[in-house]
Amino acid sequence: MIFKPLDKDKIFEKSGNISELDRREFLKIGLAVTGIFAGGSIVSAVSAAEKLFPRGTYAEKYPYKPHYSMVIRVDQCIGCRRCEKGCVATNAVPDYGWRTKVLEREVPQAIGQKREFIPVQCNQCNNPPCVRACPVKATYKDKANGIVMMDNKKCIGCKICMAACPYNARYFNEEKSAIDKCDFCFESRLSRGEKNTACSVTCPADVRVFGDLSNPKDRVYQLIHQLQKPVWVLKQETFAKPNIFYMKG
Amino acid sequence: MEDRKRSVFISVLKDALNRVFSGGPFYLSFLSLFGILFIAGVTSGIYSIFIAGSRHAYGTYREIPLALLIATYIFFVVTSTGLCLVSSIGHIFGVQDFMPIAKRAILLSVITIMSGFLVIGLELENPFRMAIYLFASPNFSSNIWWMGVLYSFEVVFLIVEFIFIMRNNHKVSEAAGLLGIFFGVAAISNLGGVFAMLQGREYWYGPYLPIFFIASALMMGCAVIIFFTVIAYWIKGDTIDGPMTSSLKIVGKLTILMLAVIMFFTIWRMVAMTVGGTEKLLVLDALVKGPYAFNFWVLEVTLGMIVPFVLLLWSKGRRIGIMFIAVALMIFSTFFVRLDMVVAGEIVPQYWEMGVKEFSQLHTYAPTWKEILVALGGVGFCGAAFMLGEKLFNGFREAPGVEEAKIGKADSEL
Incomplete structure (x- = not known):
């Protein structure tokens, strides 16, 4: 293992000795963005995140x-x-495209585990760069559930959303003649009464926990609103406010 | 009355066609070449988009979605705004020395913007949907939406400006020209904004591109009008003299100035990148000593800046042949400036910093022949339309000079 789940003391050690009170204050704001994925190190955690996301920017x-x-x-x-x-x-993704991908990182010099896998997909951002860039609202943020959706018939195929997305989450689907992307299986499952996404259901290791961040009883809410383990997002510097959170343990 | 108008129109057209067919072997062979390029480009584009699918026909892919055709589009539309600006110096802002080039510059501005539209029309996957949803479902926060709107306005005002300047109605022409400049500058800075507002792309993000595009437009406008004026005189078989000589001299000076401005832009962009984030450093490395080093050092810097700068200084605005070589080099190399700007913004993988296997190499891009043909189709359209325009408007023979413009002005004031 490169990373063991960090205990409370270690978090404070890494995050620049902020007090328990400060930390609780920060968590109240909404989301603890406690690290950067780069290099696998948990960098300057919470205190820096306060600067990145000033108070109130995450509702x-x-x-x-x-x-x-x-x-x-x-x-x-x-x-x-x-x-x-x-x-x-589930989503009829053609062989030339992907909606989700598991990336692989190898660190030969690491002690213990030398390889890790990092699943990536559309981050369903609260401030999605793709939605802002689309000239015809072919991609939009669903007002009810926050999923970044596609309205295929409107897509002109300019591909600016592909360039705008910080997560490489979009591709042009020839069969649909539109951009395709992860919609949390809304079309294929959620809208048909299912409660979970295909990737989450098929995962044998309980890696992907899908749920409702606004519901304190939901597991997603509870995993994110806990003090023991750092939670982070990818590419926080783009200020896209993603809704895919990463954690260890 | 109607019949009379029609017969006048037909006789004008006949005259123009006669002039085209009696243009001589050189003229006709170049016109045919451009015509063939245009047809080949359009055929290639239609085949690629509607039959083969862009994934099979073009060199773009998921990680490099914007490339040669977008660069060609930018090349043309930036040039168009530049020509519009250069023409306005004379016929709107009243600088006499810029008067003789004004009409040709406006026509070329219309032609280049159309060339740009042609190329992007063959790049978009669903161009017909755009015609509907740009109006039916507008996204006001999108730069591309604004691009569509602003360029549409620009092209309309340019056409109005051209029609009225040809009819020597300078009042309407000036009003349309002023609006043309307004929409042109807005459109071009907004085109920079298309890239500059993508916060996930470090190399593009920031206010640099919108401002750079305006400066670059003026430089290209100057270079292109010198280039085409010289060719127009070859076509006419005339020597450049009179007001046109002093006009080209002053446009040449403005070209040197704008080239110097662009050199400063480029130098400081590169220097500033040395202290940028990872993505910027990687792009810098790719441009300076990586896969784009030839493009950057040879095409952009040497052929596009240093050589033309020296040649333009050496020509002293008098030696037209040397000026022609200089601006031809500038036009050629500016195409690669656009291409490098577009592609370099996408070569660093989005997940680079995570050090994952899948994205441990910079993305590469090579255009396919079908893509290159579409770009050449734009060049073909531009060249053919220019050559036909020269004959149709008789090389702007009747009215290139200052005198005429003055008379027109006096007329319209009456």
């Missing part, structure tokens, strides 16, 4: 109901890629 109340989010317990991922296959089968 205390989540703007959507349900506010669909996903927590990816990244150290649990075994790289079986059943999530990818489940996604492809």
Whole structure:
């Protein structure tokens, strides 16, 4: 293991000795963005995050109901890629595209575990760069649940959303003649009464936890609003306010 | 009355066609070449988009969605705004020395913007949907939406400006020209904004591109009008003299100034990147000593800046042949400036900093022949339309000079 779940003392050690009170204050704001994925190190955690996301920029109340989010317990991922296959089968993803991908990182000099797997997908951002860039609202933020959706018939295929997305989450689907992307299985499952996404259901290691961030009883809410373990997002510097959260343990 | 108008129109057209067919072997072979390029480009584009699918026909892919055709589009539309600006110096802001080039510059501005539209029309996956949803479902926060709107207005005002300047109605022409400049400058800075507002792309993000595009437009406008004026005189078989000589001299001076401005832009962009984030450093490395080093050092810097700068200084605005070589080099290399700007913004993988296997290499891009043909189709359209325009408007023979403009002005004031 490169990373063991950090205990409370260690978090404070890494995050520049902020007090318990400060930390609780910060968490109240909404989301603890406690690290940067780069290099696998948990960098300057909470105090820096306060500067990155000034108070109030993440709403205390989540703007959507349900506010669909996903927590990816990244150290649990075994790289079986059943999530990818489940996604492809459920959403008719062609062989030249992907909606979710499991990335692989090797650190030969690491002590213990030398390889880790990092699932990535559309982050369903609260401030999505793709939605802002689309000239014809072919991609939009669903007002009810916050999912970044596609209205295929409007897509002119300018591909600016592909360039705008910080997460490489979009591709042009020839069959649909429109951009395709993860919609948390809304079309294929959620809208048909299912409660979970295909990638989450097919994962044997409980890596992907899908749920409602606005519901304190939901597991996603509870995983994110806890003090023991750091939670982070990818590419926080773009200020896209993503809804895919990463944590270990 | 109607019949009379029609017969006048037909006789004008006949005259123009006669002039085209009696243009001589060189003229006709170049016109045919451009015509063939245009047809080949359009055929290639239609085949690529509607039959083969862009994934199979073009060199773009998921990680490099914008490339050669977008660069070609930018090349043309930036040039168009530049020509509009250069023409306005004379016929709107009244600088006499810029008068003789004004009409040709406006026509070229219309032609280049159309060339740009042609290329982007063959790049978009669903161009017909755009015609509907740009109006039916507008996104006011999108730069591309504004781009569509602003360029549409610009092209309309440019056409109005041209029609009325040709009819020597300078009042209407000036009003349309002023609006043309307004929409042109707005459109071009907004085009920079298309890239500059993508916060996920470090190399593009920031206010640099919108401002750079305006400066670059003026430089290109100057270079292109010198280039085409010289060719127009070859076509006419005339030597450049009279007011046109002093006009080209002053446009040449403005070209040097704008080239110097662009050099400063480029130098400081590169220097500032040395202390940027990872993505900027990687792009800098790719441009300075990586896969884009030839493009950058040879095409952009040497052929596009240093050589033309020296040649333009050496020509002293008098030696037209040397000026022609200089501006031809500038036009050629500016195409690669656009291409590098577009592609370099996408070569660093979005997940680079995570050090994952899948994205441990910079993305590469090579255009396919079908893509290159579409870009050449734009060049073909531009060239053919220019050559036909020269014959149709008889090389702007009747009215290139200051005198005429003055008379027109006096007329319209009456």
